[in-house]
Amino acid sequence: MDPHRGDESPHTPAPTLWPVGFAVGIACIFIGLIVGPIVIAVGAVLTALFGLLWVRDISAPHRAGAAEPEEPVPAAPPIPAHRGEAAMPEPGEGELIRFPRSKFLEFSTLGLGGVIGGIVTVPVLGFTILHRDGERYAA
Secondary structure (H helix, E strand, C coil), rough: CCCCCCCCCCCCCCCCCHHHHHHHHHHHHHHHHHEEEEHHHHHHHHHHHHHHHHHHHHCHHHHHCCCCCCCCCCCCCCCCCCCCCCCCCCCCCCCCCCCCCCHHHHHHHHHHHHHHHHHHHHHHHHHHHHHHHHHHHCE
């Protein structure tokens, strides 16, 4: 297997469960504030253990004396998208002007956010209005 995955960037370390164990330890500490001191002690031990393992895993390349990666040789400047063989043809007469992808993504993200905001807000407002009307009729 190619360690560089077809490019010149070095392989990053594999993901581990150390951060998950660290988070579980922190959660045990918080739960222990309610339950009791034994749970706080277990959470502190888990947090310290997994935190040290996580730091050890992250710092392994530095402790092994790994050499700094070499500076990549700059490639030729990229060809703009509107020039060259693979360029899109200019729109002809009667053809619609194409909508840029960045604008499409911007508007679709804003629209989807608005829809989600409406889905969350409308029921809350509906229950608030119904609750107020119920108080009026009950009195």
